[in-house]
Amino acid sequence: xxxxxxxxxxxxxxxxxxxxxxxYMAVEEGETLAIIGANGAGKTTLLRTLAGLVPASSGTVRxxxxxxxxxxxxxxxxHGISLVPEGRMLFPSLDVxxxxxxxxxxRRGGRWNLDRVIEVFPLLAPLLGRPSEVLSGxxxxxxxxxxxxxxxxxxxxxxxxSLGLAPLVVKQLYAALPEVVEAGxxxxxVEQDIGQAAAAADRLVxxxxxxxxxxxxxxxxxxxxIVAAYFGMKAET
Numbered sequence: 001x002x003x004x005x006x007x008x009x010x011x012x013x014x015x016x017x018x019x020x021x022x023x024y025m026a027v028e029e030g031e032t033l034a035i036i037g038a039n040g041a042g043k044t045t046l047l048r049t050l051a052g053l054v055p056a057s058s059g060t061v062r063x064x065x066x067x068x069x070x071x072x073x074x075x076x077x078x079h080g081i082s083l084v085p086e087g088r089m090l091f092p093s094l095d096v097x098x099x100x101x102x103x104x105x106x107r108r109g110g111r112w113n114l115d116r117v118i119e120v121f122p123l124l125a126p127l128l129g130r131p132s133e134v135l136s137g138x139x140x141x142x143x144x145x146x147x148x149x150x151x152x153x154x155x156x157x158x159x160x161x162s163l164g165l166a167p168l169v170v171k172q173l174y175a176a177l178p179e180v181v182e183a184g185x186x187x188x189x190v191e192q193d194i195g196q197a198a199a200a201a202d203r204l205v206x207x208x209x210x211x212x213x214x215x216x217x218x219x220x221x222x223x224x225x226i227v228a229a230y231f232g233m234k235a236e237t
Contacts, residue, residue, distance in 0.1 A: 002065055004029040004186050005050070005155060010059035012049040019045040021210045022059065027155070032177060032187040034201035036194055038230060042210035043190040044086055047157045050188075051083040052076050064154065078106040080154035086163065086190075088144040092133035096124060099132050099143050103150030110152025111183050117146040120176050138169035145173070149180065156180070158189040162196060174200050194226055208232050 003026035010023040019042045027033050035043050048054040050061065052073025061068040063079065071079055082103070090099050100114060118125050121142040127135065132143060141161065148156050162170040170193075177200060181187060191197040197204060198218035206214035206229040214221070214229035227233075 003027060004031075004064060005068075005188070006060075006062040007050075008060045010046075010049065010056055010061060012045060012054050012056045014045075014054070018057070019054075019210050020049065023207075023210075023212055025205055025212065025215075027186060027188055029154075029186055030181060030184075031203065032181055032189065032201045033203050033205060034197035035188065035190045035205050035207060036192065036197045036226070036230060037207035038192070040209070041207040043207055044159055045210075046207070047083060047159050047188070047190055050157060051081065053083075077151050077153075078108065080108065080152075081157065082148035082151045082153035082155070083157045084141075084144045084148045084159060084161075086159040088140045090132040090135075090140055090143055090147075092131070095129050095131055096135070096143055097128040100124075100128075100146050100150055103147035106151050108152040112149045112152045114150070116183075117149055120149075120179055121146055123172075137165050138173070141165065141169075141173055145176070149185070153185055155186045155188060158187060160190055160192065162191060162193050170196065194223075194230060198226070206230055 005027040007023055007025040011018060011020050013019040023046065035046060037043050045054055049056055056069055063081065100117060123139065124142055124146065127139060132140065161173055174196065177187060201218060204216060204218050204221065205212055208229065214225065
């Protein structure tokens with residue numbers, strides 16, 4: 001079966017600085033794949049490259065069997081890829097409802113609309129008319145995810161979901177992911193919290209200095225293996 005996302009030999013960076021080195025990775029339809037790694041491992045660069053915000057210097061990326069690198073960034077949402085960026089990046093001059101509706105600009109058909117997003121994130125219901133700049137961190141993250149879902153993506157790229165949020169809020173956000181996947185969206189999530197990533201994902205990929213150093217089912221990987229890959233140490237035997 002052809003993977004929904006097939007990444008082969010992908011290298012990318014910023015000017016003279018190379019952040020990714022020949023990354024190989026595949027994501028199956030309906031899967032939740034977590035990318036873990038320390039700061040500077042290349043996690044965000046990988047998602048930004050898939051979204052078209054960072055140019056690839058070599059390698060191939062195929063999405064639903066087609067060449068993704070040939071598609072400009074502004075067209076990738078219409079092709080079924082939505083990015084929830086690190087820092088949420090809401091429009092501060094717009095209220096919650098307006099921020100969510102912006103996500104539907106590509107007019108892709110699907111199950112996700114404003115009512116459906118509110119069902120999954122009921123905390124947003126009383127906030128629809130509130131300016132996004134006054135929201136808490138967890139509320140902003142829920143809006144950012146909801147905005148991405150409004151595009152009815154086949155693949156949602158989640159960057160640092162838990163960053164700066166209280167554990168209870170993180171738990172609430174991750175609790176919504178199974179419903180998102182059940183509705184037909186494949187999830188690729190970047191996460192620094194090893195425990196959270198292992199609990200939420202079907203598979204883990206660990207990056208170290210821009211390279212894949214570990215991949216597998218969280219249930220089949222020992223914590224020692226994961227920690228060793230995360231920090232670039234030898235696994236204990």
